[in-house]
Amino acid sequence: MKKPQLFILLLLILASAVRAEYGLHFDDNGQIIRPDEYYFAQGVEDREDGFAEAAHSQFLKSAAYGNQLAMSMVGFYHLNNKDLVKAVAWFQLVNPGQVDNSQQITDLIDNISAVLTAEELAMAKKLRAQLAETYGPLPTLVKRESWKKSLKFTGTSLKGYIPPFLRIELNSGISVTGSNLRNQIDGFIYEYEFGVPEGKVTLDDIEIPEQQKETDSKQ
Numbered sequence: 001m002k003k004p005q006l007f008i009l010l011l012l013i014l015a016s017a018v019r020a021e022y023g024l025h026f027d028d029n030g031q032i033i034r035p036d037e038y039y040f041a042q043g044v045e046d047r048e049d050g051f052a053e054a055a056h057s058q059f060l061k062s063a064a065y066g067n068q069l070a071m072s073m074v075g076f077y078h079l080n081n082k083d084l085v086k087a088v089a090w091f092q093l094v095n096p097g098q099v100d101n102s103q104q105i106t107d108l109i110d111n112i113s114a115v116l117t118a119e120e121l122a123m124a125k126k127l128r129a130q131l132a133e134t135y136g137p138l139p140t141l142v143k144r145e146s147w148k149k150s151l152k153f154t155g156t157s158l159k160g161y162i163p164p165f166l167r168i169e170l171n172s173g174i175s176v177t178g179s180n181l182r183n184q185i186d187g188f189i190y191e192y193e194f195g196v197p198e199g200k201v202t203l204d205d206i207e208i209p210e211q212q213k214e215t216d217s218k219q
Contacts, residue, residue: 021150030174032184035147036065043073052077058064065147066100066140070103079108085120088112089127093135144189151185 022035043058056077062070075090091109098104113121133139149160156163162185166178 024151026168026170026174026176028170028172028174030170030172030176030180032181032188034065034188036062036067036070040067040070040073043070052080062136064140064143066135066137066144068094071135072096072099075105075108079112084112084116085124086127088116089124089131091122092128093131115207125188140187141192144192148185148189 016169022038025033025038027033039058039062043055043062045053046055046058056074059070059073059077063074071090071094075087075094078084078086078090088109091105091112094102094105096105099105125206152159153162153166162178162182164178166181168176168181
């Protein structure tokens with residue numbers, strides 16, 4: 001009788017570990033490594049290693065924090081799989097003002113829309129509205145706030161509260177004060193802009209498969 005209980009307990013522990021959020025980490029310069037950047041970098045690495053499904057999963061995690069480039073990568077994932085309805089829905093979700101070469105996204109939306117039927121366009125519109133409930137500006141803001149609230153610091157039992165006397169000494173020799181950390185985290189939450197720590201990734205770095213327009217698809 002005990003073995004099944006132990007097995008179930010182990011499964012619960014593993015499931016909890018899988019659901020755990022990416023915690024607080026710093027680079028050598030004392031800058032926080034934001035969770036969306038971490039997941040995006042993992043997605044790029046998985047993609048380069050040929051693990052498309054793993055990359056897709058990481059890009060979804062990054063997009064949940066409002067990462068616009070991650071959203072575009074999800075769109076490319078569906079484009080590569082020739083699911084044009086999902087692809088255009090994700091591309092329409094992207095805020096062009098927050099990604100480099102936004103014209104490329106706009107052109108893709110126009111080109112894909114041109115080969116979709118009226119019914120497919122309606123499906124894409126409905127899907128985009130559904131996606132916005134998780135990946136839109138407000139829910140992603142809430143997600144970033146939730147990430148802060150998951151953090152716990154020495155000297156307080158309140159999650160998300162950064163004590164003014166807090167000082168974190170990094171292995172690089174950099175010291176991060178409570179005030180500096182608060183400014184960084186609040187900047188991530190309320191002044192969100194996407195940036196890749198190790199070099200900037202643009203849409204020029206992404207291979208885009210050519211889509212063949214089928215004349216009978218609009219009939």
